[in-house]
Amino acid sequence: MTIMHIHAIPAFNDNYIWILQPKDSTQCVIVDPGDAQPVMKFLAEHQLTPAALLITHHHHDHTGGIQALTDRYAMPVYGPAEEDISGVTDKLRGGDSLPLTVLNLTFNIIDCPGHTNGHIAFYSAPLLFCGDTLFSAGCGRMFEGTPEQFIKSLRRFKALPDETLVYCAHEYTAANLEFAKAVEPDNQAISSHQQWVAERRQANEITVPSTLRLERKINPFLRCHLFSVQQSAQRYAQTSLADEVEVFACIREWKDNF
Numbered sequence: 001m002t003i004m005h006i007h008a009i010p011a012f013n014d015n016y017i018w019i020l021q022p023k024d025s026t027q028c029v030i031v032d033p034g035d036a037q038p039v040m041k042f043l044a045e046h047q048l049t050p051a052a053l054l055i056t057h058h059h060h061d062h063t064g065g066i067q068a069l070t071d072r073y074a075m076p077v078y079g080p081a082e083e084d085i086s087g088v089t090d091k092l093r094g095g096d097s098l099p100l101t102v103l104n105l106t107f108n109i110i111d112c113p114g115h116t117n118g119h120i121a122f123y124s125a126p127l128l129f130c131g132d133t134l135f136s137a138g139c140g141r142m143f144e145g146t147p148e149q150f151i152k153s154l155r156r157f158k159a160l161p162d163e164t165l166v167y168c169a170h171e172y173t174a175a176n177l178e179f180a181k182a183v184e185p186d187n188q189a190i191s192s193h194q195q196w197v198a199e200r201r202q203a204n205e206i207t208v209p210s211t212l213r214l215e216r217k218i219n220p221f222l223r224c225h226l227f228s229v230q231q232s233a234q235r236y237a238q239t240s241l242a243d244e245v246e247v248f249a250c251i252r253e254w255k256d257n258f
């Protein structure tokens with residue numbers, strides 16, 4: 001893989017718009033441009049021209065900048081086949097390959113419904129752009145999908161290597177860790193990561209990308225198969241939960257009310 005800079009552009013309260021720029025190139029690719037204004041500013045400052053937009057799902061904080069950016073720059077907009085998103089020119093579904101010569105890499109498309117019904121992720125080892133499906137220490141709200149779908153989506157991510165870099169779209173890590181700690185009070189990996197995150201935030205630094213290696217240790221939504229998480233979920237639900245899907249549904253609801 002070409003040496004690449006990956007810039008995080010903060011947008012709204014806590015979104016990150018990712019910009020991928022091969023070293024020494026004046027071109028770039030933008031993931032989920034929810035707001036054109038900070039992106040335009042970044043492009044001007046760094047004298048970059050975007051060559052493509054990648055869209056993970058239909059929510060406005062991921063798509064709101066498509067129109068203004070494509071008015072200004074002629075380029076393809078790649079997005080999910082199962083969602084109706086204005087401005088998307090090329091529709092992708094799970095299993096598709098997306099070669100991007102400007103980046104000298106090929107993204108594999110992973111279907112990951114749950115947060116929304118047609119959500120997709122872009123994966124090219126070790127990079128994973130997973131939108132609002134997986135966050136550091138958490139996952140997206142289940143707006144459209146079912147627990148069965150969501151667990152299946154997370155399993156697809158869990159099948160990726162430990163070294164995978166999780167480029168999620170929000171800075172939710174600190175709040176997610178608070179919840180993770182409530183689910184697993186004795187999990188030392190959560191406590192020590194909480195400390196690191198607190199220091200980073202104090203210094204105005206971002207806490208992503210994360211790695212799958214770390215997420216496997218701290219993210220309750222990737223740990224629904226474990227006894228500790230199941231026990232805790234059962235205590236919250238005050239009933240026994242039969243399987244991973246029921247545990248996931250329970251802690252997703254618990255987090256919504258946390």
Ligand SMILES: [Zn+2]
Pocket residue numbers: 057059115132
């Ligand atoms: Zn969303």
